[in-house]
Amino acid sequence: MRLNNGEGAIISRGDWGFDEAVLGTSFSAEDPPYRPDIVVQANDVSDVVSAVQRAARDGLKISICSGGHSWSQNHIRDGGLLLDLSRLNRIEIDAGARTAIVGPGCLSGDFDAALAKQNLFFPVAHAYTVGMGGFLLQGGFGWNSRMVGVACESVSAVDVVLADGSLVHADETENADIYWAARGSGPGFFGVVVAFHLKLHSRPKFTGMKMQVFRIRHMEDVVRWANSVGPEVSPKVEFQMVFNRKALGIFSHGIEVVTPILADSRREARELVSFIDKSPVKKKASFTLPIIPLSLNRIMKAAEKVIFWPNTRWATDNMWLKNGPVDSLLPKIQHMVDTQPPPPAHTLWMNWNPISSARPDMAFSLESQTYFALYGGQQDKKDAEKHKNWATENARAMEENSIGVQLADENLARRSAPFMARENFEKLEMLRKKYDPDQRFFSYGDAS
Ligand SMILES: Cc1cc2nc3c(=O)[nH]c(=O)nc-3n(C[C@H](O)[C@H](O)[C@H](O)COP(=O)(O)OP(=O)(O)OC[C@H]3O[C@@H](n4cnc5c(N)ncnc54)[C@H](O)[C@@H]3O)c2cc1C
Structure with a gap:
């Protein structure tokens, strides 16, 4: 393992603790018969940018993990660079503006506990340890979502590191197509979300x-x-x-x-x-x-x-x-x-x-x-x-x-099925070609 300033902890196959670094990311205890080539445990956004640049330089595909609660362990792929974002877990709440910024590694339960102190609310996932990263990207059936909408409807903007290593902000007016994709593409998103900007709600009494x-x-x-x-x-x-x-x-x-x-x-x-x-x-x-x-x-x-x-x-x-x-x-x-x-x-x-x-x-x-x-x-x-x-x-x-x-x-690696409207899927794949032309990021699991 190497601890490089500006690059995070880098653990390669064969290094001591490599298996733990891979399997320790996952809620499921399943031990799949394959491994990435390298794990990068990022501590901040600059580590993420370096990891994406490293992957491009070394010709590695990137898989991403925030809270590791993908049932299918979508982030553990055969080869490539596994980017572990669990340490990007900041929670910043602006109670007056009823907004928050969370890191992808922030846990649903931790966020809810912080909001409860301020009598505010966000439709977080139903179990404590679900990561906000994967949860928000896939839509998010959260607490009170029948009332306040799927969680991604309360995402007002995202900060994303793209395949070329650039860090962009995306909302309704700026990089609107990236913002569109970040609300529902889940494990098929074509970038690394390093921060979610959220709208907060009143807490049910x-x-x-x-x-x-x-x-x-x-x-x-x-x-x-x-x-x-x-x-x-x-x-x-x-x-x-x-x-x-x-x-x-x-x-x-x-x-x-x-x-x-x-x-x-x-x-x-x-x-x-x-x-x-x-x-x-x-x-x-x-x-x-x-x-x-x-x-x-x-x-x-x-x-x-x-x-x-x-x-x-x-x-x-x-x-x-x-x-x-x-x-x-x-x-x-x-x-x-x-x-x-x-x-x-x-x-x-x-x-x-x-x-x-x-x-x-x-x-x-x-x-x-x-x-x-x-x-x-x-x-x-x-x-x-x-x-x-x-x-x-x-x-x-x-x-x-x-x-x-x-x-x-999702279980798409074992059974394929539609997961968004056909025209939305076609738009997503068009955006993938635009923002990730070399397919740096792994996409959905593929049962075919
Ligand atoms: C115990 C349990 C309870 C759950 N409860 C709910 C629930 O109440 N409602 C609900 O909707 N879902 C629920 N889920 C499903 C859960 O929301 C998804 O599995 C979600 O992907 C988990 O997010 P994560 O960050 O923990 O997972 P991860 O495994 O880290 O992420 C899943 C995938 O999302 C992508 N991804 C994650 N983070 C990023 C990022 N920052 N940038 C780009 N791509 C990223 C990657 O492709 C990754 O493989 C639950 C899952 C578990 C295990």
């Missing part, structure tokens, strides 16, 4: 959660109900269902209805989730809990303990479901259930139903009423191997029920 649990034999009734009630559920409620072989409280295969609420008061929260108490399936529930008041930060930390276990080999897949009846989907969900591995593997049904159908023109451009994701995590290597294809195979079986995938949980 009450946050809490209501839960209900069903045994898996009620799956059809519960899914039909969730699908029909979804469009009426208030955008202040994140109505989700988690399929789990050891569901909370019943310790057997079940469906956990999990509904965080971000409201103006506890009384409002009660009204907003009354649809659960009045539901036609309520009598079939094993139990229904009243609302539990919880800070977002506590929920974020709990999420990583309860379902997003660390030290786990994850193999995930996902889809935006076609809107409409679920009849043809139900047998496929039944197959997913029948083949579901033990925890922490789980499946998420998320009521998205965005209130804003008119999003700004940006790369992010694919969504539907319901998001469905399969998280095939196992801690034991043998189990992980055995269940590796569970998520991909079930997602493939559901392809005709889906319009494409969300980049948040």
